[in-house]
Amino acid sequence: MNSLIETSPYDSETYERIAKAIAFMRQHHLNQPNLATVAQHVHLSEYHFQRLFTRWTGISPKRFLQYLTVEYAKSKIAETGNLLDLTVEVGLSSPGRLHDLFVNLEAMSPGEFKAEGIGLQIWYGIHPTPFGDCLIATTSRGICNLHFLDTTSKDGIEQAFRLEWSNASIKQDQQATQEICNRIFEPSAANNKPLVLYVKGTNFQIQVWRALLSVPFGGITTYQGLAAAMGRPTAARAVGNALGRNPVGYLIPCHRVIRESGEFGGFRWGLERKTVLLGWEASRNQIQNREQEVI
Structure with missing residues (x-):
C-alpha cells in the first residue's frame, strides 16, 4: 500500500x-x-x-x-455575487491569487466557425491531472479544447473532438501540449503568462464563457446569478445550456456554477468531478488564506 x-x-x-x-x-x-x-x-x-x-x-x-455542504455553497454564492457583478460589468479579471490563471478568450469569426477548421492545424495530447486524465488541444492561436476523460469515454471523446473539427488537420503531439498542461495544473510565478483560448460558439455562448472567466478561484455563483451579471436575468436556462457546451473545461470554470438551492447541479464531465473540483478549490483557498495570515 x-x-x-x-x-x-x-x-x-x-x-x-x-x-x-x-x-x-x-x-x-x-x-x-x-x-x-x-x-x-x-x-x-x-x-x-x-x-x-x-x-x-x-x-x-x-x-x-x-466545503461540500449546502450551507458552505450558499455562503460562497453570496460572497462571489458582488464581485461577479463588478468584474463582468467593467470587464475585469478576477483578483490574482496563487492558483488563479490569467485567461484570455478569443472567439472565432462567423466565417471561421462555419468553415469547421478548414486550414487550421490542431495538436492534441492526453495528460494526467489532479482531476483525472484530460485531452488538451491547441492551435497556433490558442487552446481550443480541454476535455476530462473517464475510462469508458476516452475513445468517444477523441472521436467527438475530431468530429468537432472535421475539416482541420489534427495531429497527436504530447510534447506540444505537455507545457500547456503544466501551466494549467502546476501554476507558479515562473509560468503565469496569460493562457489564450481560441473557441467557437454562438454569440451568446461566447458571452457566457467570457462571464465565467470573472468567477474567481474558489468562488461559486448560480445560473441565475451569472445571467443577471451578464444583464440577461431571464436567461438562466440558456446559460445552463451554454455551460453544457463549454469546450475548455477548468479554464472556462463552468464547475463554479451551481443551483440557487446550494445543490451542485449538472456538469459536462460528471457531477462527481464537479464535486471534487469545488472542494479542492475551496481547500486550496483556505490554505492560502491561513498562510497569508501567518505572513
Missing part, C-alpha cells in the same frame, strides 16, 4: 480513489461517516487513506467535507 502514497497526485488511480471517497462522504454526510468507514469504502487502511487524501487536498477528509 505504501506505493499508493508515493505515486504522483496526477496519477489516475489516485484521482479515482479520491473521487470515490468524496462522493461517498457527500452522499452520507448527514451520518458523518468516520475515517475508518470512508477508508474501507475505497479499500485502504485508515493510515494510508488519511495520508493519501491529505497529500492530495492539503487538509483532512473531515475538514474537506465542510
Whole structure:
C-alpha cells in the first residue's frame, strides 16, 4: 500500500480513489461517516487513506467535507455575487491569487466557425491531472479544447473532438501540449503568462464563457446569478445550456456554477468531478488564506 502514497497526485488511480471517497462522504454526510468507514469504502487502511487524501487536498477528509455542504455553497454564492457583478460589468479579471490563471478568450469569426477548421492545424495530447486524465488541444492561436476523460469515454471523446473539427488537420503531439498542461495544473510565478483560448460558439455562448472567466478561484455563483451579471436575468436556462457546451473545461470554470438551492447541479464531465473540483478549490483557498495570515 505504501506505493499508493508515493505515486504522483496526477496519477489516475489516485484521482479515482479520491473521487470515490468524496462522493461517498457527500452522499452520507448527514451520518458523518468516520475515517475508518470512508477508508474501507475505497479499500485502504485508515493510515494510508488519511495520508493519501491529505497529500492530495492539503487538509483532512473531515475538514474537506465542510466545503461540500449546502450551507458552505450558499455562503460562497453570496460572497462571489458582488464581485461577479463588478468584474463582468467593467470587464475585469478576477483578483490574482496563487492558483488563479490569467485567461484570455478569443472567439472565432462567423466565417471561421462555419468553415469547421478548414486550414487550421490542431495538436492534441492526453495528460494526467489532479482531476483525472484530460485531452488538451491547441492551435497556433490558442487552446481550443480541454476535455476530462473517464475510462469508458476516452475513445468517444477523441472521436467527438475530431468530429468537432472535421475539416482541420489534427495531429497527436504530447510534447506540444505537455507545457500547456503544466501551466494549467502546476501554476507558479515562473509560468503565469496569460493562457489564450481560441473557441467557437454562438454569440451568446461566447458571452457566457467570457462571464465565467470573472468567477474567481474558489468562488461559486448560480445560473441565475451569472445571467443577471451578464444583464440577461431571464436567461438562466440558456446559460445552463451554454455551460453544457463549454469546450475548455477548468479554464472556462463552468464547475463554479451551481443551483440557487446550494445543490451542485449538472456538469459536462460528471457531477462527481464537479464535486471534487469545488472542494479542492475551496481547500486550496483556505490554505492560502491561513498562510497569508501567518505572513
